[in-house]
Amino acid sequence: MADKQAKLEIGGKAHEFPVLQGSCGPDVVDIRKLYGTTGAFTYDPGFTSTASCESALTFIDGEEGVLLHRGYPIGQLAEHSSFMEVSYLLLNGELPSKSELDTFENTITRHTMLHEQLMTFYRGFRRDAHPMAIMCGVVGALSAFYHDSTDISDPVQRRIASHRLIAKMPTIAAMAYKYSVGQPFLYPDNSLSYTGNFLKMTFGVPAEEYEVIPAVEKAMDRIFILHADHEQNASTSTVRLAGSSGANPFACIAAGIACLWGPAHGGANEAALNMLQEIGTPDRIPHYIERAKDKNDPFRLMGFGHRVYKNYDPRATVMQKTVREVFDALKVTDPVFETALRLEELALSDDYFAEKKLFPNVDFYSGIILSAIGFPTTMFTALFALARTVGWVAQWNEMISDPGQKIGRPRQLYTGPTQRDYVPVEKR
C-alpha cells in the first residue's frame, strides 16, 4: 500500500490511485488500473508526464542540471573514470574492482572482431551512404550471424549479446567510415584500449604505423562517457519498446540507432556543427537568433534546448572544457568555437531563451571536438550510437530481467470516422 493516494474524479465519481516514490525525483501516480476501474485512458503524446518503466540506471534532475549514473554524477565520471568502467557500472550497478575491470575489458576486447562475412555487407552500400544507414543495416544483420546469443530468456546469452554489441560497435562504425573514404578496413588491435583501438581502426592505414595520441584518446573516451546513457530518451524507449515484444537484442539496438538518427535527437550534433559553420562569423549570430525566435521560421538553434534539462546540460559543461583540451593537444583552433561561445552568450542573455529555459545541450560543443579530431560531420551521430549502445543494452537487460515486464502497447485518443458501411467502388 503506497503512503500517498491520488484522487481522480470522472463524471462525479471519485477514484483513488497509489502514488509511488522513487529514490530521487518526482512522485509517480500509478495509473495501471485506471482503464480497468474507470474505463478511461490518459492522454500524453510525447510522454511529457509519463513514466514508462521503473529503472535504477540513470537519474536526471532537469531543473537543477543533474545527471547521475547509478548515483554517480556525470562530471565525476567524466573526470576520473573511463568508458569501460562506466559501461561496467551501467551494466552491473556498481563500480568494478581492479580485477573485475580487467576481466570486463578483456572480455570486450575479445569480441571486437566481426564475422568475416559481414564485411561483404558493406560492399552493398553506395560509397556516399550515410554511416547511420550502414549502422542500422549492419547492426540489425548481426542477429543473422550470432544465433547463439539471441535467446533472450537465457541470462548468459543476454550477457554475451550485450558484450558483443558493445565490442563490435566501434568496429562497425570505423568500417562505415573507411568504406565512405575508400580505404581498406582495419582489423581491431587488441593491444589498444577500447577507444584507442577505435581511433586506429578509423584513422589508421595498413601501410603505416598508427600512433594513438593520448590526449585525443582521453577526449574521445570522455565523449563516449558523456553519451553512455540518458534514461528514457527517445532511442532508449525505442529499444525498450522493440525489446518488450521479445525481439532479439541486435534487432532492438538497430531500432534504437534508427531513432537516434533524427535531428531532434542524436542527429543534432551533426546539425549543430552545420549550423555553426553556416553562421560563420559572430556578426551573423543576431540574424540567426531572430530566426530561431520567429514562429513562422522552422529554424531552431541546434544543440540548444532539451525535453528534460531546463538548466545547463551538465554534459555540455564538460564538452566545452574538452574542446580546449583537444585544441591544445592537437595545436589547432577553429573559428567555429568562437562563434559557438558567442552564440551561447547571446542566446543566454536573450529573453526568449531565458523564458523557455533553453540552454546548450550535449550536442552544442561535441561536433567541434569531433571535427578537430578529424571526423566528418556524417560520423558524429554514428559515434553517439557507438557510445549509447551500452545504455541501450543496460536498459534492455534491466527490462528483460524484470518479472513484471509486459509488451509495450500504448492506447490512443481515436478521432477518425465512427463505424460506417462499406460502399462498392461503382457507387462512390
Ligand code: CMC
Ligand atoms: N531553438 C529555438 N526555439 C526552441 C528550441 C531551439 N533549439 N528548442 C525549443 N524551442 C522552443 C519551441 O519553439 C517551443 O516554443 P513554444 O512553446 O513557443 O512553442 C518551446 O521552446 C518548447 O519546445 P518543444 O519543441 O515543445 O520542446 P521539446 O521538449 O518537445 O523539445 C528538443 C526538445 C530537444 C527536441 C528541442 O529543444 C529542439 O528541437 N532542440 C534542437 C535540437 C537539439 O539540439 N536536440 C538535441 C537534444 S540533446 C541530445 C539528445 O538527448 O538526443
